[in-house]
Amino acid sequence: xxxxxxxxxxxxxxxxxxxxxxxxxxxxxxxxxxxxxxxxxxxxxxxxxxxxxxxxxxxxxxxxxxxxxxxxxxxxxxxxxxxxxxxxxxxxxxxxxxxxxxxxxxxxxxxx
Amino acid sequence: xxxxxxxxxxxxxxxxxxxxxxxxxxxxxxxxxxxxxxxxxxxxxxxxxxxxxxxxxxxxxxxxxxxxxxxxxxxxxxxxxxxxxxxxxxxxxxxxxxxxxxxxxxxxxxxxx
Numbered sequence: 001x002x003x004x005x006x007x008x009x010x011x012x013x014x015x016x017x018x019x020x021x022x023x024x025x026x027x028x029x030x031x032x033x034x035x036x037x038x039x040x041x042x043x044x045x046x047x048x049x050x051x052x053x054x055x056x057x058x059x060x061x062x063x064x065x066x067x068x069x070x071x072x073x074x075x076x077x078x079x080x081x082x083x084x085x086x087x088x089x090x091x092x093x094x095x096x097x098x099x100x101x102x103x104x105x106x107x108x109x110x111x112x
Numbered sequence: 113x114x115x116x117x118x119x120x121x122x123x124x125x126x127x128x129x130x131x132x133x134x135x136x137x138x139x140x141x142x143x144x145x146x147x148x149x150x151x152x153x154x155x156x157x158x159x160x161x162x163x164x165x166x167x168x169x170x171x172x173x174x175x176x177x178x179x180x181x182x183x184x185x186x187x188x189x190x191x192x193x194x195x196x197x198x199x200x201x202x203x204x205x206x207x208x209x210x211x212x213x214x215x216x217x218x219x220x221x222x223x224x225x
Binding site for chain 2: 043092
């Protein structure tokens with residue numbers, strides 16, 4: 001059982017480059033989330049989705065975009081990478097709104 | 113809107129001694145509360161959750177937490193620490209009418225042999 005799968009595990013970007021962080025889940029969960037984790041700051045919500053075709057902004061959406069064309073996939077797009085986006089990114093999913101989250105193993109992104 | 117404060121950024125204990133991680137929360141509605149653990153270079157794993165049933169919640173790996181509404185606290189404890197408990201722990205709150213969770217800043221646990 002794969003759960004939540006994130007790719008890539010690591011990536012180094014130059015300032016101004018773009019990339020897509022992939023996230024897929026095989027649990028048929030409706031709710032999916034993208035978080036970023038910075039040292040000593042906990043996790044901050046970037047974007048979330050409550051079902052295919054529906055997305056909404058979280059606490060820190062600037063510089064990011066998402067789409068949810070299928071229940072399984074929830075990619076996160078960085079259009080113009082900036083050093084402030086250096087972080088560890090986690091994708092998560094849940095069955096119901098208040099259910100526990102299932103996390104991927106994260107993507108460590110460095111922007112230089 | 114909800115928020116959570118973890119009162120200790122770092123806790124160091126000896127193996128075999130009790131562990132206490134403190135968490136206070138604020139919530140406008142009946143909250144759901146969670147504790148997650150994160151081992152190095154891994155995603156977060158659920159330890160336990162409180163969703164308005166019993167106030168003493170038992171989780172995995174011998175951890176438990178007590179919900180105290182009067183003190184707005186949800187402290188995590190374990191009677192006897194093991195080396196494998198060394199990790200970062202997050203307290204998380206969600207309002208009953210909101211599916212966006214708020215994370216604490218985390219508590220790093222070190223276990224001394």
